[in-house]
Amino acid sequence: xxxxxxxxxxxxxxxxxxxxxxxxxxxxxxxxxxxxxxxxxxxxxxxxxxxxxxxxxxxxxxxxxxxxxxxxxxxxxxxxxxxxxxxxxxxxxxxxxxxxxxxxxxxxxxxxxxxxxxxxxxxxxxxxxxxxxxxxxxxxxxxxxxxxxxxxxxxxxxxxxxxxxxxxxxxxxxxxxxxx
Amino acid sequence: xxxxxxxxxxxxxxxxxxxxxxxxxxxxxxxxxxxxxxxxxxxxxxxxxxxxxxxxxxxxxxxxxxxxxxxxxxxxxxxxxxxxxxxxxxxxxxxxxxxxxxxxxxxxxxxxxxxxxxxxxxxxxxxxxxxxxxxxxxxxxxxxxxxxxxxxxxxxxxxxxxxxxxxxxxxxxxxxxxxxxxxxxxxxxxxxxxxxxxxxxxxxxxxxxxxxxxxxxxxxxxxxxxxxxxxxxxxxxxxxxxxxxxxxxxxxxxxxxxxxxxxxxxxxxxxxxxxxxxxxxxxxxxxxxxxxxxxxxxxxxxxxxxxxxxxxxxxxxxxxxxxxxxxxxxxxxxxxxxxxxxxxxxxxxxxxxxxxxxxxxxxxxxxxxxxxxxxxxxxxxxxxxxxxxxxxxxxxxxxxxxxxxxxxxxxxxxxxxxxxxxxxxxxxxxxxxxxxxxxxxxxxxxxxxxxxxxxxxxxxxxxxxxxxxxxxxxxxxxxxxxxxxxxxxxxxxxxxxxxxxxxxxxxxxxxxxxxxxxxxxxxxxxxxxxxxxxxxxxxxxxxxxxxxxxx
Numbered sequence: 001x002x003x004x005x006x007x008x009x010x011x012x013x014x015x016x017x018x019x020x021x022x023x024x025x026x027x028x029x030x031x032x033x034x035x036x037x038x039x040x041x042x043x044x045x046x047x048x049x050x051x052x053x054x055x056x057x058x059x060x061x062x063x064x065x066x067x068x069x070x071x072x073x074x075x076x077x078x079x080x081x082x083x084x085x086x087x088x089x090x091x092x093x094x095x096x097x098x099x100x101x102x103x104x105x106x107x108x109x110x111x112x113x114x115x116x117x118x119x120x121x122x123x124x125x126x127x128x129x130x131x132x133x134x135x136x137x138x139x140x141x142x143x144x145x146x147x148x149x150x151x152x153x154x155x156x157x158x159x160x161x162x163x164x165x166x167x168x169x170x171x172x173x174x175x176x177x178x179x180x
Numbered sequence: 181x182x183x184x185x186x187x188x189x190x191x192x193x194x195x196x197x198x199x200x201x202x203x204x205x206x207x208x209x210x211x212x213x214x215x216x217x218x219x220x221x222x223x224x225x226x227x228x229x230x231x232x233x234x235x236x237x238x239x240x241x242x243x244x245x246x247x248x249x250x251x252x253x254x255x256x257x258x259x260x261x262x263x264x265x266x267x268x269x270x271x272x273x274x275x276x277x278x279x280x281x282x283x284x285x286x287x288x289x290x291x292x293x294x295x296x297x298x299x300x301x302x303x304x305x306x307x308x309x310x311x312x313x314x315x316x317x318x319x320x321x322x323x324x325x326x327x328x329x330x331x332x333x334x335x336x337x338x339x340x341x342x343x344x345x346x347x348x349x350x351x352x353x354x355x356x357x358x359x360x361x362x363x364x365x366x367x368x369x370x371x372x373x374x375x376x377x378x379x380x381x382x383x384x385x386x387x388x389x390x391x392x393x394x395x396x397x398x399x400x401x402x403x404x405x406x407x408x409x410x411x412x413x414x415x416x417x418x419x420x421x422x423x424x425x426x427x428x429x430x431x432x433x434x435x436x437x438x439x440x441x442x443x444x445x446x447x448x449x450x451x452x453x454x455x456x457x458x459x460x461x462x463x464x465x466x467x468x469x470x471x472x473x474x475x476x477x478x479x480x481x482x483x484x485x486x487x488x489x490x491x492x493x494x495x496x497x498x499x500x501x502x503x504x505x506x507x508x509x510x511x512x513x514x515x516x517x518x519x520x521x522x523x524x525x526x527x528x529x530x531x532x533x534x535x536x537x538x539x540x541x542x543x544x545x546x547x548x549x550x551x552x553x554x555x556x557x558x559x560x561x562x563x564x565x566x567x568x569x570x571x572x573x574x575x576x577x578x579x580x581x582x583x584x585x586x587x588x589x590x591x592x593x594x595x596x597x598x599x600x601x602x603x604x605x606x607x608x609x610x611x612x613x614x615x616x617x618x619x620x621x622x623x624x625x626x627x628x629x630x631x632x633x634x635x636x637x638x639x640x641x642x643x644x645x646x647x648x649x650x651x652x653x654x655x656x657x658x659x660x661x662x663x664x665x666x667x668x669x670x671x672x673x674x675x676x677x678x679x680x681x682x683x684x685x686x687x688x689x690x691x692x693x694x695x696x697x698x699x700x701x702x703x704x705x706x707x708x709x710x711x712x713x714x715x716x717x718x719x720x721x722x723x724x725x726x727x728x729x730x731x
Contacts, residue, residue: 073419096218096301098341102418105338110453126202126211126219133337146210156198159191161331163458164338170407170458171187171331172465179468 013038015045016120020141022128023116025154027147031140035067035089035120049089049120056081067091067120070099079111087116090136095122101134108135108165125149129156135165181242181551182327182472184292191335192289195296199223200282207279222302222340224295225281228603234273234281235298236288238554240308240326240350241269245541245550250291252537258284263537265522265530267594267645268347269307269554270298274601296334301342301429303333303414307349309357310555313473314563316511320369320377322352324469325406328461332407339414343421344429346414347386359556359672361385361394362648364431365413369403377403383413383443384435387642391678392432395440397447403466405451407459412451416443476549481514481566489567501585501623502574514567518547520560520577521584521592525617528610529595530558539580547573556645557594559587589626590634590699591617594645598638598655599662605638607655607662612636612691619692629699632712635670648672650712651698652679653691664691668698668724669716680721682728694728701727 013036021031036043039051046063055066066082067089068074082088088107090100100119107113118138119131125145132154141150161171169177184192202219205211211219220226224235236251251271255263258280264272276284288294298305306329313321329348333339339346349358352369360366366382379401385394401409417431420438435443493500508517520540523529532540540560544552547569548562555561560582565573577583586592593616596602598609613636620626635649639656646652648670656663663685670679686694701724706715716724 095215096341097423098301098339098343099419099423101338101341102415124215126215130335130337130340149205149210153198153201157191157194157335159187159194160337161191161334162336168458172328172461172468173458175185175187176464176468 015043018140018143020147022139024137070097074106089118089120092121095124104135125153128154133164192294196285196289203282218300221300224298231275232278234276236271236295237298237305238269239330241554243552245544247291248537248541252534255534261534265558267556301344302340303346309351310553310561314510315353317354320352322350323473326350327469343423356674361676366394384432386430386432387647389640391647397444404461408454412447416446485568505585506587518562518565519587520582522559523592525614529593529613588631590620590632594635596637596643606657607638609636609638615692630711647678697728
């Protein structure tokens with residue numbers, strides 16, 4: 001099924017580094033990591049998130065971490081490979097591509113991944129609340145995004161109906177508990 | 181009906197604050213057009229041909245009189261004093277100022293309403309049977325289930341950026357009045373031989389550019405698993421639905437491409453992990469939802485009153501016509517549901533003025549426990565009217581111009597706003613509806629034709645559901661000129677079918693003539709009491725085609 005929305009151009013293969021990183025609800029002092037989309041060549045810049053297969057071929061390099069593209073099919077085998085790692089990045093090729101939310105939830109909820117899950121790519125401040133709920137604890141903001149907006153919007157809601165990575169009881173259950 | 185508690189209220193209030201912040205940033209130039217687009221759409225705000233359009237959710241069609249009064253007030257203060265009821269149980273405002281929308285949403289929140297997810301590539305307003313809870317063919321009242329789905333789907337963190345829009349419809353009756361087979365997900369509540377509630381889950385139906393009838397994913401889902409199963413269905417779609425081509429992005433394309441077996445396999449594989457998880461429903465949660473939909477305290481209606489009502493039907497021809505067409509049987513003897521027709525030539529189908537809204541709210545207070553329903557045929561329903569009050573209600577409706585005794589007839593046209601308002605439209609649709617209503621206004625003729633759904637869409641997005649009209653009309657654009665394609669044989673109920681196109685499209689002014697020819701063929705060919713759809717299914721497209729294109 002043709003589902004790779006973006007075909008990489010040469011420009012897209014230059015490692016991307018953004019300044020503003022939200023980490024565990026706060027603005028990180030610095031963002032050391034860049035993101036490289038080149039699936040063949042290792043970037044010179046380090047540390048770097050690189051496409052999964054490239055990372056798999058260079059696992060001994062501790063300055064590399066895997067970048068999961070949005071069409072990644074996460075299964076138990078891959079999750080076992082990722083589980084010991086301190087950080088994994090999930091790509092948003094476009095902010096309208098919602099596959100990354102499912103990948104993050106699966107990583108956290110099904111495979112109990114405990115390290116950093118970082119949103120990279122087209123990461124906008126208005127997506128942060130949903131990202132957080134799906135298990136992202138790190139968001140590398142697109143360069144034009146305002147970090148003060150990000151901090152304000154990270155927790156836009158005090159109520160949620162569903163269960164998610166943070167909340168394991170649906171509102172219908174919590175309502176029953178308080179009405180007893 | 182459902183009343184918000186502190187949680188629901190806080191959520192809609194915080195949603196208003198969030199959107200106000202987004203609108204402020206947009207107006208200040210800090211949020212780009214493209215970035216703002218999905219945010220405004222998921223708050224119901226479209227940028228339209230002449231002005232923005234705001235689509236307000238009426239969850240599963242339930243509306244309280246105080247809410248309708250507030251809508252009337254909003255249309256006066258922020259719009260031009262009228263609103264448009266759509267085929268998906270929403271109300272659209274055609275002329276709000278963009279910068280007023282946060283204020284409008286704040287007004288809506290005060291009366292427990294919102295515009296959340298009425299547009300955009302997310303799970304939309306869940307729709308249902310307008311006779312839910314009162315239909316005498318009902319197995320299970322779908323409204324508590326719709327409410328549980330509404331809550332599950334509202335601000336779902338994982339499903340706000342789906343490949344495309346996603347619509348869910350639910351029925352709990354023997355007869356499907358919610359068109360579940362032409363929704364992304366259709367749910368039918370039923371009971372097995374042991375009397376246990378089960379849910380039949382359909383997926384992959386839809387109209388639009390590539391109309392398709394849904395296929396069965398699961399026949400007999402135990403109700404406890406409704407939300408986890410839906411989550412699995414949508415997650416598979418979110419991950420595998422096409423994102424490279426918006427015209428191929430609906431779940432129907434995915435189901436078709438994978439085949440229903442493979443889609444089901446993936447859903448079941450996903451569900452195996454979610455089943456019995458934290459969103460599994462229990463009896464207490466369902467009972468809590470059901471307590472929001474109690475039986476109203478209906479007074480007893482005497483046998484003699486029922487007899488009087490029946491006698492009046494035989495004595496007064498006008499009244500009889502109204503009752504036959506606009507009054508529906510109720511599960512409680514002595515009560516009826518009354519459909520208020522929003523189909524008059526002077527107004528676009530589904531349009532209601534603010535004054536009418538206020539008047540209807542008063543009628544709901546006086547005749548039907550302060551509640552009403554919005555139908556996918558773009559009418560309103562007072563669901564609990566005692567038979568000894570129907571005559572006075574009818575007189576009041578006559579005065580309001582809402583007693584057109586034509587519900588279910590050719591005149592009860594379903595119609596999108598079309599090119600007069602919508603920037604997607606290829607052609608106008610309202611003037612077509614009006615021309616047809618003008619041509620076919622003779623009641624005896626309409627009744628002689630029997631039940632006939634005529635649906636009009638101004639473009640292939642099919643908001644007017646033309647594919648499932650017995651007669652469907654689609655506006656098409658050919659080199660800047662408006663043409664109309666006519667199809668026949670569509671149907672949205674249990675024996676669902678998609679209409680077949682007659683042939684080359686027609687000039688706008690010829691549409692009434694062509695429809696008349698189609699009707700002539702039906703009248704000539706029908707067996708006694710045979711409905712249009714049955715005649716068509718018996719004789720096929722050919723006789724219609726020959727008549728319409730005869731030289």
